[in-house]
Amino acid sequence: MAQKKHRPEEIVAKLRQVDVLLSQGRPVAEGIRTIGVTAFTYYRWRKEFGGLKSDQVKRLKDLEKENERLRKAVSDLTLEKLILAEAGSGKLLSPARRRRCIDHAMTKFGVSQRLACRVLGQHRSTQRKQPMGRADEAALTADIVEFATQYGRYGYRRITALLHAAGWAVNVKRVERIWRREGLKVPQRQPKKGRLWLNDGSCVRLRPEHPNHVWSYDFVEDRTHNGRKFRMLNVIDEFTRECIAIRIDRRLRSTDVIDVLSDLFILRGVPGHVRSDNGPEFVAKAVRDWIAAVGAKTAFIEPGSPWENGYCESFNAKLRDELLDGEIFYSLAEAKTVIESWRQHYNTRRPHSSLGYKPPAPAAIVPPSNMAVKPTMH
Template sequence: MYGYRKLTVCLRRDYGLIINKKKVYRLLDEMDMLQPQRRKRTKYPRRLANNREIKAPNELWEMDIKYGYIAGEQRFFYVLCTIDVLDREVIDFHMGLSCEGKHAAGLIQRALWQRQLFEKEQRPVIRTDNGPQFISHVYEEACETYGVTHERIPPKTPNKNAHIEAFHSLLEAECLQRYEFSSYQEAYEIVTGYIRFYNERRMHGSLYDLAPKEFRKALAAGEIQAKAVKV
């Protein structure tokens, strides 16, 4: 079915009517025959990563994707992680055979829930690269819905996302390279187990040789002071 503008052309051309498009529009409106208007999508501004000095948890999170390979099934899997820049904890992650904007959007919601931030006015800045998941409309809508600021690093500057890059290097060296996965289920169990080990037991030199969760607990109890992180 044509819209009112093209229908006006047809009425003039095929029936010789002298009629303008405004009249056609009014008639269609009265008969409830107008086509639904296409919704204009909101354009979200691109925010470049700013230089920051991080002094507390939940000020800046970094998010990125790591690939793994399942030899037994000859296919790749994805690990999408969110890490807190100050305490280095992997707050939450998505692992699957696909990784789209909707998965990244869902990860924001779960990470905010994990850190119990929905009841707080202050929300973290989330820093990513320019991957398709992070420039998708569904991801940007989620950032706006959940009240977080999304900033993207310039192309070819992985140092701007150094903390998630460092974790993924550890994941590669200490987990992915040590196994030849026969199935997705095996890969899932081993990778999730490593992330749990990293958070709860792996000592971190910049965290007073504590694991991320140990550091965060000691910080909350006032037993230690956090060192500011410049990014």
């Protein structure tokens, strides 16, 4: 038969009973026999509960429970701190990231899903929900990665415009979500300069108001694989953002500027103003006299202030960032072919942010090949 388990109150009552018998002169052995336990159990009870009364036992029991609760609270707080430390210092903004973090915490610390969700702020129904991707998710992701690989300097907004042109009916937020999930990003550029001179030739004072109102042109330099330098003369229409022509040669002088402008004036008409910097090719008397003779006006920016020719400088930056920095030209002929192909892409396909992510000239007139790529003269 199993021995009865005594409650603390019953033990204290039996010990008090033995104390009464001992006060009457009875031997200890007789008192132990009256309470029906062994001498070993009696002395163990005295060691644990000797001298206590019933109300004191109850208070001791409450203190033990409180102590156990505090120990458990401290243990839980320590465990929660470890879970939060394992989650990292950053914010877990998306449910997917919280879901992965909770699974990791459950595996590492052996805690329940309820505790991990409470510590990391995830609803349990959200944790249990299995995300169902769309049927076209894989195809859309592949196209986004392909466009990002092909156009390494485009952000997700411009990639969205390319997707729309390719027939995708997709929201820019969905593209951004996939963009971030795949770890795609555009490296940071140099910070913008805030200084601006407001002279008559500045793009702030003289703003384009219609096509063929203001043209701007500037030089860009690069080198072929053998280290030899070549120059590019870029001409753009500031209103439409269209690159009208890119003349490429080892050397370009004021006569070459007149040659390019004369071809463009014949093909497109004479613009109202022609903006440029103060380089010797642009301020040469022959160039200024020739432009004035055909009915156009020159607009020169302040010396050392390229930001006043902002439209052309912006185009030059895109040309270098999206093409020149990523290409190796083994000959001048190869450079002419590749750069002209990029110019056609820039005019007809590349989304432009200031034009509502539309290309500058989807139906641009392609200039004659003898003007776009001039044979090299030595």
